[in-house]
Amino acid sequence: MNQRRLHRSATMALMLSAAIAVFVSAAQAQTVLLENGKIIPVNGEPIEKGSVLIKNGRIEAVGASVDAPFDAKVIDCEGKVIFPGMIDAHTWRGLDVPNESPGVTPFLNVYDAIDPSQLFFEDSLRDGVLSIHVSPGNNTIIDGLTRVVHPIGLTPEQMTTAPDVAMKLSVTPKTGYDRMRQMAEFREAFRKLDEEMAQLAEKKYEDKLREDEKDLTVPPEEAREKGKELIEPKDIPDKNRNLLMLSQGKLRNFVYCGAAMDVPAAIRTAKQYGFFDQSVFVLGSETFKAIDALKDAGRPVVLDGNLVHTEADALTGEEEETFVPKVIDDAGLKFALQRQWGSTLGERYLWYQAARCVREGISRDHALKSITLWPAEMLGLGDRLGSLEKGKDANVLVLSGDPLKMTTWVELGFVQGEKVYDKAEDIRLNRLFAAPEDELGPSTAPVSQPVEEGHTEVHQGEYEEPETDQ
Amino acid sequence: MSAFVRRSWVARMLMASLMLTVVAQGSVPADGDAAARPKLAIKAAKILTMDDDDTVINNGVMLIADGKIVAVGKQSKVDIPAGFDVIDHGDDWILPGLVDCHNHIAGSLFDLNDGVYLTNPGLRTVDVVTPRNENLENCLSGGVTSVLLIPGSGNNMSGFGTTTKTFGNSTEEMVIKAPGSLKIAQAGNPERYWYRVGRRFMNWNLRQTLEKAKLYHDGWTAYQKGEIAEPPTFDIVWSDFRDLFDGQFPVSVHTQIYQVYMTTITMLRDHFGLDVVTDHSTFDSYKLASLIKERDMYAIVGPRVFHFDSRDRTINGCAARFAEQGIERLGINTDAPVIPQEDLSYQATMACWYGWNDHYAAIKGITRIPAESLGIIDRVGSLEAGKDADFGLWTGSPIDPRSVCKKTFVDGRIAYDVEVKRRTR
Numbered sequence: 024m025n026q027r028r029l030h031r032s033a034t035m036a037l038m039l040s041a042a043i044a045v046f047v048s049a050a051q052a053q054t055v056l057l058e059n060g061k062i063i064p065v066n067g068e069p070i071e072k073g074s075v076l077i078k079n080g081r082i083e084a085v086g087a088s089v090d091a092p093f094d095a096k097v098i099d100c101e102g103k104v105i106f107p108g109m110i111d112a113h114t115w116r117g118l119d120v121p122n123e124s125p126g127v128t129p130f131l132n133v134y135d136a137i138d139p140s141q142l143f144f145e146d147s148l149r150d151g152v153l154s155i156h157v158s159p160g161n162n163t164i165i166d167g168l169t170r171v172v173h174p175i176g177l178t179p180e181q182m183t184t185a186p187d188v189a190m191k192l193s194v195t196p197k198t199g200y201d202r203m204r205q206m207a208e209f210r211e212a213f214r215k216l217d218e219e220m221a222q223l224a225e226k227k228y229e230d231k232l233r234e235d236e237k238d239l240t241v242p243p244e245e246a247r248e249k250g251k252e253l254i255e256p257k258d259i260p261d262k263n264r265n266l267l268m269l270s271q272g273k274l275r276n277f278v279y280c281g282a283a284m285d286v287p288a289a290i291r292t293a294k295q296y297g298f299f300d301q302s303v304f305v306l307g308s309e310t311f312k313a314i315d316a317l318k319d320a321g322r323p324v325v326l327d328g329n330l331v332h333t334e335a336d337a338l339t340g341e342e343e344e345t346f347v348p349k350v351i352d353d354a355g356l357k358f359a360l361q362r363q364w365g366s367t368l369g370e371r372y373l374w375y376q377a378a379r380c381v382r383e384g385i386s387r388d389h390a391l392k393s394i395t396l397w398p399a400e401m402l403g404l405g406d407r408l409g410s411l412e413k414g415k416d417a418n419v420l421v422l423s424g425d426p427l428k429m430t431t432w433v434e435l436g437f438v439q440g441e442k443v444y445d446k447a448e449d450i451r452l453n454r455l456f457a458a459p460e461d462e463l464g465p466s467t468a469p470v471s472q473p474v475e476e477g478h479t480e481v482h483q484g485e486y487e488e489p490e491t492d493q
Numbered sequence: 494m495s496a497f498v499r500r501s502w503v504a505r506m507l508m509a510s511l512m513l514t515v516v517a518q519g520s521v522p523a524d525g526d527a528a529a530r531p532k533l534a535i536k537a538a539k540i541l542t543m544d545d546d547d548t549v550i551n552n553g554v555m556l557i558a559d560g561k562i563v564a565v566g567k568q569s570k571v572d573i574p575a576g577f578d579v580i581d582h583g584d585d586w587i588l589p590g591l592v593d594c595h596n597h598i599a600g601s602l603f604d605l606n607d608g609v610y611l612t613n614p615g616l617r618t619v620d621v622v623t624p625r626n627e628n629l630e631n632c633l634s635g636g637v638t639s640v641l642l643i644p645g646s647g648n649n650m651s652g653f654g655t656t657t658k659t660f661g662n663s664t665e666e667m668v669i670k671a672p673g674s675l676k677i678a679q680a681g682n683p684e685r686y687w688y689r690v691g692r693r694f695m696n697w698n699l700r701q702t703l704e705k706a707k708l709y710h711d712g713w714t715a716y717q718k719g720e721i722a723e724p725p726t727f728d729i730v731w732s733d734f735r736d737l738f739d740g741q742f743p744v745s746v747h748t749q750i751y752q753v754y755m756t757t758i759t760m761l762r763d764h765f766g767l768d769v770v771t772d773h774s775t776f777d778s779y780k781l782a783s784l785i786k787e788r789d790m791y792a793i794v795g796p797r798v799f800h801f802d803s804r805d806r807t808i809n810g811c812a813a814r815f816a817e818q819g820i821e822r823l824g825i826n827t828d829a830p831v832i833p834q835e836d837l838s839y840q841a842t843m844a845c846w847y848g849w850n851d852h853y854a855a856i857k858g859i860t861r862i863p864a865e866s867l868g869i870i871d872r873v874g875s876l877e878a879g880k881d882a883d884f885g886l887w888t889g890s891p892i893d894p895r896s897v898c899k900k901t902f903v904d905g906r907i908a909y910d911v912e913v914k915r916r917t918r
Contacts, residue, residue, distance in 0.1 A: 118692075118693070123690065124694075131694060132697070135756065136692035136696070142804060177755070177783070261704075
């Protein structure tokens, strides 16, 4: 990434909101040595006292002792924890609306609706979520392309970690549809794609014959077959390009299965149309009941933000609770945790979700991987994100303590080697912790001073009533 | 009884129409003959020429003839030739006619948006220019002489705008440029389409329409350069876009909140390379001023001139925020009838009240800047020899709300005179 651009975006984000603590001290990405910290690299054993060297936006070295160049900026992390930036595997936040009205829109792209000014991104940065997979919501059939962004930048271009990462689909019926109709829409979409591609092949073949001044009277079947290889990428209409890639198994896909009964349909559909090997299943809270089918499929899954499934026995009324991640983990599947952003409780933090997994008996190693390395792998970014390893993007957090501890805060955040967050400069957060007599004043702040806004409905709060003018 | 009521109703209608006729006749001369375009030498205490050098002439005189400005200068330096009637306006100021980039009242307010499609490349506002309508008569009392008449923002692409004078007897007489712009609204109103649409769909759809238009333009360009032998098939819908992609006129965009303003810059300017006028820069769009500055674009603020940031509880003057980030190509618009067209100068007043401390720049923002942004600066927007004789005679600075526009001239004709009929501006 262009470092100057990232810097500019970082400073602009400061202006976006006078209250957020985002600043960068130098125009160029510095060589930075984080030393004397406890390193939790996620992919290996923790190092009790070690250093991480950041250079050219990448992690250059991790170890108990690291040789740093003379010009490296040295940050003492005594008593702190160095941890990879956390990853939100799947969210529609950051967009204006989760889904469009039409259900089959494979040509759409979240790029067109990402709103960098949303408080959601600022909060993600503060919470240490340095990579966010922005995807259309679940109320859809074949939706558009997704994107992985870092929560800092003026425009989606500046925020992009990886564009066009996956296609979003849902086998669970869209509002107003039933399951038969939902499946019929899949069939229709792929049939139409086949037909249009066949017509294109036929036309290409006939064009070729015409060009070569040959006899045009060939059977359509033959033309359609022979014309296939004549199709060049530029011939493919925009509206079919993504769907074609999907059907050729060249596009990662996130398939929503809201209920257990949707899992077989998802597997069948993915296999039938050739995208199963790239599938990630996004599960609803009761989908764990199809654990055998999920286990057979062996594909990674994204779990619902609500980790506990509660169900009342139909006869006795007795409530039964299931901690979903445990079922998934016991089946040996790789999983990613989601934030439940609308929640006013801890579910809106990834670290909290992971801590609850440990509480319910999942290993600490798996819990940490479910918010870092596993989502990175699901997104095809396992070589760039998710752990502290030489050569990976320097998306690094300096935490005040263990990532799963309730008193821990993000102290520093680096995105691609640039310091983009410093808790000391985070005015909103500092106000939260300030004593009443402090100049910043917490709850009794006069209206002229910035105050923390409620976290619910941030996406709508950004938008004032639609205008009445023309 | 009923007959009486009916007769009475008819009588009232007759009375009303009679009165309207009287009013129309009692206003100002409408004929386009030489008598209405006199040779005049107008003396004034101050002439704000709004030219490139920001020349302000004290105790000046301006000569006009045949609807054009002949000379502007100090009274001591300009000789008044024979045949020019001298009007001494003593303590008054002469200002260029004001220019507004965002207007709906020069046309019919019943024909704002066609609601069938989200993008409407075949529509033109030149079809609905309505000379001498009541709103235009009012607008002249505020010294506004040129406007960009655009369709509403109910669709993502609602048609081609028209730059037009606010006074004249026919569309032909009034129009400066048609098309004067292409009107686009990327979001902010079009989401109310009969089935709800979000920004992913709207931006994709708009981009597809523009890609088609560009393909047409590129085809013809290639033909004209001799790169292809056969001309593409003529298409009356896409043909209007040829001048757009050639930079003959800008896209005027109903921009809005941050994300919408941003996509205007990234899609229309960066991706399509179009000349963009963001003539609705309200809400928190000033947060993107650095992108505007990098690209040397125009930012035209209005109809809202301040933004209350509920997140940080701050009051922000939109123009002031742009100005403090170094935006000099900064203008003000009304979105008439949202803000009455005659109140364009009040819009500038309020922009100053909300912290835009450069009051001269604010006057520039309702004269020269909008004229430049619309590509009509060769004819209007400043007082220079050779330009159209469009100007107002003011009792003082136009952004001082105590000032009155006493007379408005359009193409050398008197279009408003407070002494003939005072309108309550």
